[in-house]
Amino acid sequence: MNAAFVVFDQMTALDFVGFYDPLSRLKSMDFMPGFQWQICSFCDDVSDSQDLRFDPDSVGQSLSDFDLLVVPGGYGSRSLQHNEKFIDWLKTATPVPLKASVCTGSLLLGAAGFLKGKRATTHPKAYAELSRYCAQVTDQRVVDEDNIVTARGVFSSIDLGLYLVERLAGKETRAEIAKQMDYPFYSKG
Helix, strand or coil, X not given: CEEEEXXXXXXXXXXXXXXXXXXXXXXXXXXXXXXXEEEEECCCCEEXXXXXXXXXXXXXXXXXXXXEEEECCCHHHHHHCCCHHHHHHHHCCCCCCEEEEECCHHHHXXXXXXXXXXXXXXXXXXXXXXXXXXXXXXXXXXXXXXXEEEECCCCHHHHHHHHHHHHHHCHHHHHHHHHXXXXXXXXXX
16 A cells, blocks of 8 residues: 655645554554555645645655545645646546545645545535535535545544544554554544
8 A cells, every 4th residue: 555645835734644643553553564655745845834844755746656645734725726737736646546635635636626526524614615626515524435535624634544544454453543542532443
């Protein structure tokens, strides 16, 4: 399993770290020793909204060969959804079998056309914006539409990470990782 974790300038760091932590434990806790990831960006210089810097593994390279794509949200997503070059880069993930986002990352998946005809969620303040990209906006914490999974606001990123862990490695693995994280939600098998 090879995952692409997208980063972009002015993203929300917790969006990223929230899903990164449980997913990376698939490897570090030996549930999926072959689980690999790359931090992928469209540009070299990436920092969150508070100037925390990220060093991407790949810049501007096609996303087509990954098995999983996860996109955070943040202030930067508001302008990037209208940035044709960025969206064209994101569209290279069309063949990726499982795509996910948290918070306003769903606006980016939507702008790339991945939410067409699907239910999706985002931060409650972005519901109206999201409605132009999907069939139905829902207030569920995590929405699974088979090959697309979206999660609500910032803190739901941990829930998204654990949800994806369960999809990839099962309920017991999710429970063990949640227990190791001392995360009280989704920790019961």
